[in-house]
Amino acid sequence: EDKVVQSPLSLVVHEGDTVTLNCSYEVTNFRSLLWYKQEKKAPTFLFMLTSSGIEKKSGRLSSILDKKELFSILNITATQTGDSAIYLCAVGGTGNQFYFGTGTSLTVIP
Amino acid sequence: NAGVTQTPKFQVLKTGQSMTLQCAQDMNHEYMSWYRQDPGMGLRLIHYSVGAGITDQGEVPNGYNVSRSTTEDFPLRLLSAAPSQTSVYFCASRPLGTSQITYNEQFFGPGTRLTVL
Numbered sequence: 001e002d003k004v005v006q007s008p009l010s011l012v013v014h015e016g017d018t019v020t021l022n023c024s025y026e027v028t029n030f031r032s033l034l035w036y037k038q039e040k041k042a043p044t045f046l047f048m049l050t051s052s053g054i055e056k057k058s059g060r061l062s063s064i065l066d067k068k069e070l071f072s073i074l075n076i077t078a079t080q081t082g083d084s085a086i087y088l089c090a091v092g093g094t095g096n097q098f099y100f101g102t103g104t105s106l107t108v109i110p
Numbered sequence: 111n112a113g114v115t116q117t118p119k120f121q122v123l124k125t126g127q128s129m130t131l132q133c134a135q136d137m138n139h140e141y142m143s144w145y146r147q148d149p150g151m152g153l154r155l156i157h158y159s160v161g162a163g164i165t166d167q168g169e170v171p172n173g174y175n176v177s178r179s180t181t182e183d184f185p186l187r188l189l190s191a192a193p194s195q196t197s198v199y200f201c202a203s204r205p206l207g208t209s210q211i212t213y214n215e216q217f218f219g220p221g222t223r224l225t226v227l
Binding site: 034042043088090098099100101 | 143145153154155158200215216218
């Protein structure tokens with residue numbers, strides 16, 4: 001059965017801290033792994049990863065994929081209160097379907 | 111471009127009522143999908159479509175019907191609403207990509223919050 005598991009489920013940190021969010025997967029015929037940020041509304045796209053070892057970066061956020069060990073991490077450095085959100089990991093596999101994890105809820109305290 | 115639009119934003123139904131959630135996109139995307147989001151469950155795929163006239167079931171299709179008569183529209187029908195269908199529903203679309211590789215991010219609509227009493 002295809003599945004995507006995210007950890008931790010929730011995280012509370014102080015502004016300025018660095019956080020690492022984890023996503024492991026077992027998906028038939030892996031195509032791509034996507035990270036989304038969700039703040040009380042629709043998910044917004046952050047990164048798409050298809051190849052191992054190539055880091056994607058956008059400002060304070062970065063992500064990397066390990067296709068051998070079947071996981072990805074999302075790093076956020078120097079966290080700000082605006083980073084508070086649910087971070088979703090989705091993996092695309094067979095049949096054009098995307099499988100989502102349950103998400104990691106991040107709260108950044110001033 | 112309006113992107114992906116959904117109506118209504120909120121809806122309250124009684125058990126047994128039927129209704130249609132509307133979804134439209136103006137990006138000429140072949141692929142459209144419906145998800146439901148429940149606390150602790152993440153996003154679960156209900157139905158999806160890879161083009162007009164083509165639909166398929168996702169993880170949790172029971173109690174829902176879809177059709178795709180045009181590229182732009184992908185309505186989701188609840189035939190006889192049940193309290194278990196209380197959820198937030200998201201419609202998403204993306205380009206299809208090739209038959210071998212799916213690279214593309216999905217674009218999400220703003221969601222419909224449905225409560226079934």
